[in-house]
Amino acid sequence: MSVINPNETSMSWKANKHEHSVQLYLSSATGDPAALLGTKVGGFPLGLSVVAATDWINPEELAGAAAAVIEVDTGTSSSIKRFQQLAEKTKTPLIAAAYDPPLALVRSLIRAGAHDVIPLPLTAEDLEASLAPIRDEIGKRATRAGAARAKLITAVKSVGGVGATALLGQLAIRFAQNESGHRRDACLIDLDVQFGDVAFQLGLTPKLSLADLLEAGARLDGDLLRATTTDHASGLKVVSAPGEVMPLEGIPSEHILQIVELATREFGTVFVDLPTNWTNWSLSLVARSDLVLLITELTVTGINRARRQLDLLDSQDLGNLDVRIIVNRYDKGMAKTIRPADVREALGRDVAYTISNDFPLMRSAIDRGVPIDEIKRKSPLSKDFDSLDAGIAAALGLER
Numbered sequence: 001m002s003v004i005n006p007n008e009t010s011m012s013w014k015a016n017k018h019e020h021s022v023q024l025y026l027s028s029a030t031g032d033p034a035a036l037l038g039t040k041v042g043g044f045p046l047g048l049s050v051v052a053a054t055d056w057i058n059p060e061e062l063a064g065a066a067a068a069v070i071e072v073d074t075g076t077s078s079s080i081k082r083f084q085q086l087a088e089k090t091k092t093p094l095i096a097a098a099y100d101p102p103l104a105l106v107r108s109l110i111r112a113g114a115h116d117v118i119p120l121p122l123t124a125e126d127l128e129a130s131l132a133p134i135r136d137e138i139g140k141r142a143t144r145a146g147a148a149r150a151k152l153i154t155a156v157k158s159v160g161g162v163g164a165t166a167l168l169g170q171l172a173i174r175f176a177q178n179e180s181g182h183r184r185d186a187c188l189i190d191l192d193v194q195f196g197d198v199a200f201q202l203g204l205t206p207k208l209s210l211a212d213l214l215e216a217g218a219r220l221d222g223d224l225l226r227a228t229t230t231d232h233a234s235g236l237k238v239v240s241a242p243g244e245v246m247p248l249e250g251i252p253s254e255h256i257l258q259i260v261e262l263a264t265r266e267f268g269t270v271f272v273d274l275p276t277n278w279t280n281w282s283l284s285l286v287a288r289s290d291l292v293l294l295i296t297e298l299t300v301t302g303i304n305r306a307r308r309q310l311d312l313l314d315s316q317d318l319g320n321l322d323v324r325i326i327v328n329r330y331d332k333g334m335a336k337t338i339r340p341a342d343v344r345e346a347l348g349r350d351v352a353y354t355i356s357n358d359f360p361l362m363r364s365a366i367d368r369g370v371p372i373d374e375i376k377r378k379s380p381l382s383k384d385f386d387s388l389d390a391g392i393a394a395a396l397g398l399e400r
Helices: 030-036 078-087 103-112 124-149 162-182 210-219 221-229 253-267 280-288 300-315 332-336 342-347 361-367 380-396
Strands: 022-024 046-048 067-071 094-098 115-120 153-156 184-189 236-241 269-273 290-298 323-330 352-356
Touching: 046 352, 103 115, 103 210, 115 124, 115 221, 124 269, 124 290, 153 162, 153 253, 153 280, 162 184, 162 269, 162 323, 162 361, 162 380, 184 253, 210 253, 210 290, 221 236, 221 253, 221 352, 236 342, 253 280, 290 300, 290 380, 300 323, 300 342, 323 380, 352 380
Parallel strands: 022 046, 022 067, 067 094, 094 115, 153 269, 153 290, 184 236, 184 269, 290 323, 323 352
Antiparallel strands: none
16 A cells, blocks of 8 residues: 655644743832732733843843833933844844933834833833734734644545544544644544544543534633533543534534634644534535545445545535545455555545554453553554554644
8 A cells, every 4th residue: 555655744833822921121110010010911921120221131031022121211321222232132022111211212212123112110001002012913923823723634434334433533642642742732523413422432521512512602712612622631632522413404504614613723733523424514624624534444335435425525626635545444465355556546546544453452442442552552553543643744744
């Protein structure tokens, strides 16, 4: 079988969870600065350093700060020079603070790189107004970064009973473990609203499910989404299928799409287990996907059904999607009956990955709700999942 090179990469990204602070460099802590320590202004926590208005400030201290408020002594040239030199050596937004600054000095400080000049003694109101544009710009950058790191992976079954849910569950927890090493999250949403049992197979007992998110309607937000997820020991966030069977077409497409889009913003990489039968919303999710995993078996029926799934995507103008064919329950002896060339001719593409047929190991992992490595550390099945995880990470531009 042909395996896609795990080193194929697209643009990389990293999640940034650092909470920005605003650093104050003042010659005294009188007035509001002392009272504001431990609180937030403009959404930013404050840090205070009491230093003379002429003492040098190390630019490295400002790295990662949302902004820095630097006191300037209008009557001391070395203090003004300090601000000008600091502005040249840091990309952190600087706000100059001075007692009764003359207009000419204000203009000079702005030309030197000050984002604003505010009067001393410092007040919460002046600081809030000065930080507002900086806060807005950080919010815009965060939105752009969130959109860049939002990745959606959908799993499509060639036919029911191919073991796709078990495969996806084991893949997702392995992926989440690797992502946690880079301080990134991963989420698995079980959208098989009639027969989904991802949570059960992972040994989880959810208190809330997808049904609660659907019922939330306009109240849906990041906090509710996180409250609905159940955490696996691997770090994977799981949104379980509803406890009761729901009609596929009875689910509003806009609600499903909203839930999935919110999940990608909250968690970064989201795996979705789709129902076997197609709906408008499942097709919409596949169209939105960064990667589609088409899971089948190396049988005449499995390959034929996989071909029909690919034909459906083509008929919906989705032929340009990145679809990876995964053969589950693979045994090398199967290649004697159905050759790689036969698969390529039938599907118009190579099989990307094969997952070994080790039913006892997979069944034991499902029964205990644990990763297969906890039962048997080294196995062909484990190596196959390592290759699949590496390939997906590379396709999404994630380091491993």
